[in-house]
Amino acid sequence: MKSYYSCDIVLFGGGIAGLWLLHRLRQTGYNAVLLEASKLGSEQTFRSQGIIHGGLKYSLSGSLSNAENNIARMPERWRACFRGQGEIDLSDSLISSARYYMWSNSGVRAKLKAYLGSKSLAGRISIVEKSNYPKLFNGSAISGTLYQLPDFTIDTESVVRLLSSQMQEYIYSIENSSTHFELNKKGEIDNLIIDHDNSPSDQVTLKIKAQRFIFAAGLGNEKLISSAGLRKPVAQRRPLQMVYLSKPGLPDAYVHIIGNNPSLNPQLTITTHEGADGEVVWYLGGEVAENGVKKTSGILIDETRALL
Numbered sequence: 001m002k003s004y005y006s007c008d009i010v011l012f013g014g015g016i017a018g019l020w021l022l023h024r025l026r027q028t029g030y031n032a033v034l035l036e037a038s039k040l041g042s043e044q045t046f047r048s049q050g051i052i053h054g055g056l057k058y059s060l061s062g063s064l065s066n067a068e069n070n071i072a073r074m075p076e077r078w079r080a081c082f083r084g085q086g087e088i089d090l091s092d093s094l095i096s097s098a099r100y101y102m103w104s105n106s107g108v109r110a111k112l113k114a115y116l117g118s119k120s121l122a123g124r125i126s127i128v129e130k131s132n133y134p135k136l137f138n139g140s141a142i143s144g145t146l147y148q149l150p151d152f153t154i155d156t157e158s159v160v161r162l163l164s165s166q167m168q169e170y171i172y173s174i175e176n177s178s179t180h181f182e183l184n185k186k187g188e189i190d191n192l193i194i195d196h197d198n199s200p201s202d203q204v205t206l207k208i209k210a211q212r213f214i215f216a217a218g219l220g221n222e223k224l225i226s227s228a229g230l231r232k233p234v235a236q237r238r239p240l241q242m243v244y245l246s247k248p249g250l251p252d253a254y255v256h257i258i259g260n261n262p263s264l265n266p267q268l269t270i271t272t273h274e275g276a277d278g279e280v281v282w283y284l285g286g287e288v289a290e291n292g293v294k295k296t297s298g299i300l301i302d303e304t305r306a307l308l
């Protein structure tokens with residue numbers, strides 16, 4: 001059976017980028033639909049630490065570029081959404097921690113980086129008085145300075161659930177389908193063809209005409225770009241290998257650790273999550289996860305344990 005459909009925009013990928021864009025496009029009056037090849041949010045979005053960054057990560061050199069200044073606006077833009085006053089109403093989804101911290105140990109390098117970072121984030125970062133320390137730092141023998149950042153963390157599952165529930169009728173699974181593009185003589189996309197095999201006697205082909213096809217498919221973009229016959233745009237790959245920590249009595253931790261490592265990245269970026277059995281789990285990102293890609297998991301776990 002063959003069916004035809006036309007719309008303004010077809011979006012590929014139902015992670016945070018695709019779902020956000022679907023909302024914004026439909027709010028603006030476009031007839032947009034979203035196609036998802038697997039489970040909504042199940043790739044990078046659910047694996048992430050959920051930090052709404054305000055630019056600290058990029059400010060440890062002491063200055064901010066234009067792009068970094070734009071990132072600086074993100075926490076307030078998202079907070080407005082969680083208050084129900086932003087471009088998308090997220091008031092029924094969850095913030096996992098309203099506070100995010102930066103801790104710098106008392107080493108010279110760490111102090112200098114934290115000082116430069118605090119200068120470039122002037123007005124958006126404050127030193128936390130010892131009496132207001134969160135549990136992790138309270139009563140601890142470790143010395144250094146604790147700062148509160150504008151950043152906060154979100155529960156990505158609740159955000160994806162909310163964004164998708166409001167757009168159900170415009171989201172289509174192509175999990176068991178194959179897709180390809182029909183190109184015109186100029187090499188532009190004419191139609192998207194979706195073939196769906198329910199059974200040998202029940203094959204459905206859907207032909208979609210749209211003014212725009214937008215790829216928000218994360219890792220899937222590379223294949224889509226090549227099947228659409230497009231020249232590859234420059235894209236960044238940033239593989240990570242992240243260690244998780246779980247043990248009884250683990251307190252909540254939401255903090256960048258600025259250490260004495262020579263680079264300008266936080267040495268550790270810790271967030272707290274709920275494990276499959278309801279246990280507390282720390283995700284240990286930051287430089288340790290970026291450098292971890294080249295290491296075996298055994299070596300990485302040993303090194304992270306020593307660092308902690």
Ligand SMILES: Cc1cc2nc3c(=O)[nH]c(=O)nc-3n(C[C@H](O)[C@H](O)[C@H](O)COP(=O)(O)OP(=O)(O)OC[C@H]3O[C@@H](n4cnc5c(N)ncnc54)[C@H](O)[C@@H]3O)c2cc1C
Nearest residue numbers: 013015016017037038043044045048049050051217218220
């Ligand atoms: C370990 C880790 C920690 C991170 N922590 C943070 C953080 O704290 N803060 C932060 O801001 N960022 C963080 N990031 C980055 C952040 O997760 C990503 O930038 C973001 O999730 C990307 O969202 P996306 O929608 O573009 O991609 P994805 O979430 O990867 O979604 C892409 C979707 O496209 C679908 N898809 C693939 N191919 C096709 C196809 N052909 N057709 C249709 N659908 C397709 C996939 O199934 C998937 O659902 C982290 C990333 C990782 C890996």
